[in-house]
Amino acid sequence: MQAISPPSPLKSLVSTRRRLARVSPNKLHVHCIYRSDPVHFPNGVGSNRADWQSSCAILASKVVSQEQSIDKSNGNSGDADHVAAVNGHKTSIDLSLVPLNKGSNDGNSDNNKPIKSLSITDLSPAPMHGSQLRVAYQGVPGAYSEAAAGKAYPNCEAIPCDQFEVAFQAVELWIADRAVLPAENSLGGSIHRNYDLLLRHRLHIVGEVQLPVHHCLLALPGVRKEYITRVISHPQALAQCELTLTKLGLHAAREAVDDTAGAAEYIASNNLRNTAAIASARAAELYGLQILADGIQDDSSNVTRFLMLAREPIIPRTDRPFKTSIVFAHEKGTSVLFKVLSAFAFRNINLTKIESRPHRSCPIRLVDDATVGTAKHFEYMFYVDFEASMAEVRAQNALAEVQEFTSFLRVLGSYPMDMTPWCPSRED
Numbered sequence: 001m002q003a004i005s006p007p008s009p010l011k012s013l014v015s016t017r018r019r020l021a022r023v024s025p026n027k028l029h030v031h032c033i034y035r036s037d038p039v040h041f042p043n044g045v046g047s048n049r050a051d052w053q054s055s056c057a058i059l060a061s062k063v064v065s066q067e068q069s070i071d072k073s074n075g076n077s078g079d080a081d082h083v084a085a086v087n088g089h090k091t092s093i094d095l096s097l098v099p100l101n102k103g104s105n106d107g108n109s110d111n112n113k114p115i116k117s118l119s120i121t122d123l124s125p126a127p128m129h130g131s132q133l134r135v136a137y138q139g140v141p142g143a144y145s146e147a148a149a150g151k152a153y154p155n156c157e158a159i160p161c162d163q164f165e166v167a168f169q170a171v172e173l174w175i176a177d178r179a180v181l182p183a184e185n186s187l188g189g190s191i192h193r194n195y196d197l198l199l200r201h202r203l204h205i206v207g208e209v210q211l212p213v214h215h216c217l218l219a220l221p222g223v224r225k226e227y228i229t230r231v232i233s234h235p236q237a238l239a240q241c242e243l244t245l246t247k248l249g250l251h252a253a254r255e256a257v258d259d260t261a262g263a264a265e266y267i268a269s270n271n272l273r274n275t276a277a278i279a280s281a282r283a284a285e286l287y288g289l290q291i292l293a294d295g296i297q298d299d300s301s302n303v304t305r306f307l308m309l310a311r312e313p314i315i316p317r318t319d320r321p322f323k324t325s326i327v328f329a330h331e332k333g334t335s336v337l338f339k340v341l342s343a344f345a346f347r348n349i350n351l352t353k354i355e356s357r358p359h360r361s362c363p364i365r366l367v368d369d370a371t372v373g374t375a376k377h378f379e380y381m382f383y384v385d386f387e388a389s390m391a392e393v394r395a396q397n398a399l400a401e402v403q404e405f406t407s408f409l410r411v412l413g414s415y416p417m418d419m420t421p422w423c424p425s426r427e428d
């Protein structure tokens, strides 16, 4: 699939981060904050571009002074591959929510473990600028991620970002208070990029939100299905509608763009009469497109799970269902996976997700055998979500045991599970 890029909002700050101190802050390219979604942003009116740009200039100038203190407190460049040795293990220094008591992996000693007293950094603070919570998401207004931001944080100011990484950076640089980013979809699977970015950045998962995703096929007013020669959308949306597109009899090339609503905006701003977008009904309304087909996802219960990310972790609790997300690696690769997972099985802790990604800093392990040659094993990072709170002793002990078997372990977050009533996407 060929990738095209529609006009985009908050631009990549990768190189900007270092340059911010030198470059005029109002050179940041940003879009307006739209708050016109009546469901998730009931306060209604969106700011205009000039207002937003000037407030962003102020924010960016604050970033300049906060930059140095962030760097000092991190003691590094913010690269999460930089790990410190703790207890003989390469473990991220500041991400464990509770101390792990080593040597307690007998499966019977899940009690009376010391628990770190709470400190101010355990709290997820309210925004300090006295305004609404600013929530970064990837895409443009009308994207599902914008709706997820509104579901996670009603009345928030949703800040559109052109790339996932920009949303991470917006939070790290205090341009936003939170980020809401997709992790997985019930049909399309994992959004791998965000798994990789979770490791590379130092944000904490503070919540999850599951959003039913109802896709529509959109085109310019008056365009008929027969005229469509290409369909553009986010790769996940194309995957989620693959069978239905074929059933609709569209003889159209499929092309990937950065987000669903961006695809709709691209068609409208370029007056493309041969192109359709897969996007939300709200995107149709925002960009003046007509809905050619409604509910085109291959399964009506199409749900995307989004992660809520913050600079600080939340205090894990036991009075409601919690989930904990971890990532680990081992020099002996997959051979220890069974042992690691048994730490959860022995304690009746359910796993809700397991994902493996290439181990970027050590992708291949060579095993020489004088008689038969050299085996080349791929190395992985394993991401696991389990149903327990880090405030539970059984979870602490499970992680103590996991740490015995792994060379790297990081707790990405311990956070309330989304327990909202099941509300699948509308039926056609």
Ligand SMILES: O=C(O)C(=O)C[C@]1(C(=O)O)C=C[C@@H](O)C=C1
Pocket (backbone or CB within 6 Å): 138, 139, 142, 143, 144, 145, 146, 182, 185, 191, 213, 234, 236, 237, 258, 259, 260, 261, 304
């Ligand atoms: O493009 C959008 O509208 C998005 O919010 C992104 C995204 C994704 O990354 O999975 C979110 C939900 C849907 O699953 C399709 C696309």
